[in-house]
Amino acid sequence: MSIKRVCIFFIAFLMIAATVFPTMSFADGAYLMSYFRSGVNQTDVQPKLHYAVSRDGKYWFALNANNPVWTPVIGSGILRDPFLNKWPDGKWHLVFTTGCCGGAGIGHAESTNLISWGTGEKLHLMQNFSDVFNMWAPEWTYDSSTGNYRIYWSSTRNSSSANNNKHYSATTTDWNTFSNASLLFDPGYSAIDANIAAYGGNYNMFFKDESPIFDGDPNTNGARMRQASSTSLGGPYGNISGFITPMDTEAPTVFKLQGQNKWLMLYDYWSQGKFGIKESTNIANPGAWSAEFAAGSFRFPYQVRHASVSDVSESEYWNVVNEYSRVAYFKMDGTSGSTVTDSSGDNNHATLDGATWTTAGKINGALNFDGTNDYVLLADNSSNTGFMHNGFDVRSVSLWFKADNTNQSQVLYEQGGSAAGMALKIESGSLKFAVREGSLQQTVSTPYTDTTNWHHAVAVFNNGSLRLFLDGELKQFANAAFSSVSAHSDYASLGARRGQDAFGGSGNGAYFDGKLDEVRVFSVPFTIEDVLSIYNE
Structure with missing residues (x-):
C-alpha cells in the first residue's frame, strides 16, 4: 500500500473516531446537572429534582433512569428551577421554585452527600414586602468581598399575574438568618432567570428578557437572553447587551470547563422541549459567544427543563453514579452458599450453580468456574421486564477476570439472546463484545491470550456506539446500525451462555474456565476516566 493510501486511510479512521467519540478534555472531576422535567410547552410536568452527569459539559446522561432523586415535602412536593452549589464547609445548598404563583417563598434544602436532602424548607425572603405575587428561579453566589452569600430570584409585585418580574436578592452567612430583600436588577422590562458568573474582576449576569411576551412588539423577535455586568455582586448591573441566544430561550446556566480557558452556556427552548449550547473564552464580551452548537455535538436527557450545572469532585461524581446508576455490583466476596450478593442496593442478587468460592480474587474473594458446567444465573427467562430484561440505550459492564485458557468459546457476561442482547466472551485468542x-x-474485539494474570474488561454501549476496554485502554470501537436494545425474556448469566446470546450462539454452553471478580453493571456510558477510576482502585 502506498504512503498516500496509508495517510488517506488514517485520516478517514480519525474522522470516524471523532464522530463516534468526540474529543473531550477532563480535569479531576466532572459536572452534575440538576433539573426538573417537562415536555413541549410545559406538558407532562414532573416538578421534582433530577440529576444528570457529564465529563465534558456537552454530553449529559440522566441518573436514576431519569426518575426523581428527591421530592420536597414543602410546596405540595413541587420543585422547579433547581440550583445547587457547595458551601465552603463542604455542604451543598439547593434552592428552587416551590410553585407558580401566589407565594412569597423559595424552597431550600441542604445535603452533605448530594443524596440525602431531608424534607426541605420554605424561605420567606420577601416578608418586608406585602404585595409579592411570585418568587421564581432562585440562585445563590458567594460574595468574597463581604463574606456573605447572596440569594437572588425574580418577583412581580403589585399585580395579579407574573407580568413585570424584577430581580431581588437577600444575603445570609448561615442560612438561618437573612437580610431584608431588596431590588437587585431592573432593566426596565420584565426579566427572569438570572445566572451570575464571576470573570475578570466583574460579575456577569445572564438573564431572560421577557418583554416580547407582554408588549407584542414583532421587532423584538421573541423572548431570549441578554447579559449585564457589575463590579459588585450586589450591583448595580449595567452594560446590558443585545440578545445573545436564539428566539424563545430561557434559563441560562454559564460555567467554566475544568482545566480549560473556555466557558459553556446552556439554555432551554422550553416551548420546543430541547436545549442549546454556546461557548466562549471571554464571557465579559457578549459578542464572543459562539454560534449555537450543531445538533449531534451535544446530548441532554429526555424532557430536561431549567437545568443548573455544578462542578463535582471525583468522589462526589462516583457517589451519585453509584447511588443512582449502578444497576448491579457483585463483589464475589462470599465464602459459602448459592447466593451471589448484589451490593448495589437494588437487591438484584444472583444464583450460583456449580462455581466455587475462592479467596484468591482480584479484590478479596472471587468465583472460580471449571469450564465444564459452572455459571451464575443473573435472571431467568420468565419475564420480559425487570432486571436484565428491560430494554436500554446505554449500558456499561465492568469486570475482572483471570482465564485458565483462551482457546474455546467462553462467555464472561451475557444478557438477552439472539433477538436482543449484549454479551462479552473469550474466543480463539480474542476478547469479544x-x-x-x-x-x-x-x-468489537481485541487479542487476548494471557492465562496468568488478572485483567480488567469494560464493555460500553452508548446509543449505538460500542467500546471495548482492556486494562484501562480503549481497544476497539464501532457504530451499530441501531441505537437501543429492546426488552426481552431471555436469560442473563455470568460464566456461561444460557439459551441464546448476542453473538448468535444457542444452547447452554460456552462455559468459562477461570475466575471472575468485581462485576458491575451501570446505566450510564463509561468514559476513559470512569474506566481508569475503577481499574486503578
Missing part, C-alpha cells in the same frame, strides 16, 4: 437488536449485530 457484541450487541444485538433483531437481525442486526455489532461486534
